Amino acid sequence: MRRRTSPASTSRSASQGPGSSVLPDPDENTRRRRSDRAGGVLVFCQDDGVEEVGRYVVLNRIGVGAHAAVYRAEDPVLDQLVALKVLAAHVAFDPDGRERFIKEARVMRRIASPRTAAVHDVAQLPDGRPYLVLELAERGTLADRVEAVETGGTPLTTDDVRAVASALGSALAAIHDRGVVHRDIKPSNILVRPAPDGHPPDGFPGGRLLRDDDFLVLTDFGLAKALESTRLVTAAVGTPAYMAPEQAAVGAPIDGRADIFAASAVVAELLELTEGPRDARVHAVLGRGMSRDREQRQPDARTWSEELVGALDSIRATVTIPSRATQHAAPARPASPVPDAQPAGFAGQPEVVVVRGGVPGGPVLVAVLVAALIVVAVVILVLLDTTGGA
Numbered sequence: 427m428r429r430r431t432s433p434a435s436t437s438r439s440a441s442q443g444p445g446s447s448v449l450p451d452p453d454e455n456t457r458r459r460r461s462d463r464a465g466g467v468l469v470f471c472q473d474d475g476v477e478e479v480g481r482y483v484v485l486n487r488i489g490v491g492a493h494a495a496v497y498r499a500e501d502p503v504l505d506q507l508v509a510l511k512v513l514a515a516h517v518a519f520d521p522d523g524r525e526r527f528i529k530e531a532r533v534m535r536r537i538a539s540p541r542t543a544a545v546h547d548v549a550q551l552p553d554g555r556p557y558l559v560l561e562l563a564e565r566g567t568l569a570d571r572v573e574a575v576e577t578g579g580t581p582l583t584t585d586d587v588r589a590v591a592s593a594l595g596s597a598l599a600a601i602h603d604r605g606v607v608h609r610d611i612k613p614s615n616i617l618v619r620p621a622p623d624g625h626p627p628d629g630f631p632g633g634r635l636l637r638d639d640d641f642l643v644l645t646d647f648g649l650a651k652a653l654e655s656t657r658l659v660t661a662a663v664g665t666p667a668y669m670a671p672e673q674a675a676v677g678a679p680i681d682g683r684a685d686i687f688a689a690s691a692v693v694a695e696l697l698e699l700t701e702g703p704r705d706a707r708v709h710a711v712l713g714r715g716m717s718r719d720r721e722q723r724q725p726d727a728r729t730w731s732e733e734l735v736g737a738l739d740s741i742r743a744t745v746t747i748p749s750r751a752t753q754h755a756a757p758a759r760p761a762s763p764v765p766d767a768q769p770a771g772f773a774g775q776p777e778v779v780v781v782r783g784g785v786p787g788g789p790v791l792v793a794v795l796v797a798a799l800i801v802v803a804v805v806i807l808v809l810l811d812t813t814g815g816a
């Protein structure tokens with residue numbers, strides 16, 4: 427592999443000191459080097475000649491988000507693959523952006539759950555951009571899986587949806603129990619990796635979304651807040667399609683129920699990929715989860731997932747869902763914080779209720795039979811009347 431001269435490692439442990447002292451501002455040389463590049467952006471992959479960062483050998487880029495690019499890399503010392511999350515240049519040189527990035531690493535370390543990607547280190551590129559060294563989730567994201575299902579055109583089953591609902595419930599409970607609200611739950615922030623030892627996998631054998639040993643993990647804690655400091659929220663942040671209404675209001679208190687809203691939106695999106703009419707009970711649970719008023723939502727993630735899994739388990743009928751083209755023409759949810767309609771996530775969607783235990787088409791059949799009986803009865807009465815009158 428072609429390699430650039432290895433830069434001196436600027437890696438430091440996240441535990442070495444608070445705030446910006448962990449990652450000092452770039453020095454003059456770094457500033458000059460940065461300004462030599464077009465737009466001040468030193469792109470970070472093989473094609474740009476940067477293949478080695480600290481002790482990590484960059485293999486390929488695996489994701490780009492709003493604030494960072496993420497690379498698959500090899501740690502030759504520990505002989506393992508890792509993910510390097512490099513803060514984007516447009517935020518990397520803003521003190522607040524850098525501070526938020528360090529906080530993200532600290533929050534992830536504080537949670538330290540199998541349901542979050544582990545943080546190995548926080549360090550700095552020679553050009554001054556900070557990066558996190560994360561456990562690599564080698565199976566992509568839930569967003570990738572959804573895209574594959576949409577492209578493949580095979581509908582999901584309620585078991586697929588149930589697996590995600592259950593895993594998301596566990597993941598949210600894990601972070602909420604540790605006093606953290608994520609505030610940006612969405613498919614691209616949900617990673618897939620093999621189930622760790624001692625943990626039951628999330629997938630079902632034969633599942634269409636998750637493989638039988640897949641395990642969902644949360645990442646991107648860039649917007650996460652400690653529960654005790656959520657009254658200090660100073661900016662409206664989140665991803666509009668999944669964002670709880672209270673996240674749009676500056677200064678509004680936030681708690682775990684904001685994540686319940688977003689998780690409900692994720693599950694509602696998956697339900698769109700199943701077949702058949704909507705189940706009233708599942709619809710009601712998701713509607714509650716996406717209530718505008720958080721007091722109306724499930725009080726915690728465990729309750730949310732128990733209700734949802736219970737409702738999904740009770741479905742025995744299958745259902746039809748809009749085709750991909752229809753979904754694109756009419757998105758499942760509004761693209762901005764949901765207006766007054768409640769339940770928020772289902773505004774504008776037809777509500778079709780499954781009749782459990784009935785024969786398909788049963789109600790229509792009964793109506794036809796009743797109508798036929800009435801007609802026969804009327805004919806007999808008329809005939810009797812005619813005969814009696816004769």
Ligand SMILES: Nc1ncnc2c1ncn2[C@@H]1O[C@H](COP(=O)(O)OP(=O)(O)O)[C@@H](O)[C@H]1O
Pocket residue numbers: 488489490491492493494495496509511543560561562563564566567614615617645646647648
């Ligand atoms: N630990 C990881 N393992 C594998 N892929 C990851 C990992 N972290 C992030 N990614 C990929 O990079 C993308 C962007 O990462 P994310 O942390 O969400 O950054 P941003 O804050 O910019 O949204 C994710 O959607 C995912 O595709």
Ligand SMILES: [Mg+2]
Pocket residue numbers: 491492614615646
């Ligand atoms: Mg993200």
